[in-house]
Amino acid sequence: MEKQNYILILGAGGNIGGKIADRLLAQEVTVGVVGRNPENLKRFEGKAELWLGDFNDDTFLKEALRKASSLFLTVPDSAFSDLNATAARLARLLKDTPVTHIVNISNSIIKKAGQATRLVALEAELNYYLEQHMLHLRCGNFFENLNWGLHTPYAPDLKLPYVSSYEVAHVAAAHLLQQDFTGKQVQALTGNQDYSMAELAAAAGVNYRQLPYSDENVHFYKPFNEGDFEVEPRLASYTLADEQFTLAYFLKHDLKAEAMPV
Structure with a gap:
């Protein structure tokens, strides 16, 4: 029998957190949503x-955590300025709470330009400071990222893992509810295949146009185009359990028209 518990969702107003909350509520689980x-x-x-407040407010976050037994963790951009301090703060706020299990969203790109990506670096700090059982979900690019625009500085034939946010929510919700992990673990969520931007654009019905680097984005895109990155290995076996997990579903239901300039 699945263990019933109070599950707190940080970032519930966002793409992933909101879908996790929806899945848990559909199973009549007691959920707290933070935003x-x-x-x-x-x-x-x-x-x-409903918990309406700021992640950076100690009093607010401590109160929200006081009765949760499972926590979905995602942190705002400001938390990455000092990963050590962020992890130490979370450990302090989690101390003496009933939280025993934490699911954390991370990145399947584990190194770029020879350095751990910031989400993977955060994993290490959390593992060091937090006493709770932790599962880091190392996710590929979300299909929703394509809504930023189908034309980018990515090389046309560069292939990267992509995954549906619905699949991430499905997996995260199950782990939060079942509390079926111990210690510090990693799970890859990289979808069923890699895609290039040329392939993704063609699937959406447009011809891909590679954009030039800018001073603001060259540090992000250039290591990918030059092959200076490392990806978490995909699981050997993979089954698309739901049509919502597919690229076809995203293109039909969630791709925004403004992402598709000719």
């Missing part, structure tokens, strides 16, 4: 316990 924007949490009124 800063009341409009993003409005749809959970009457369904979940």
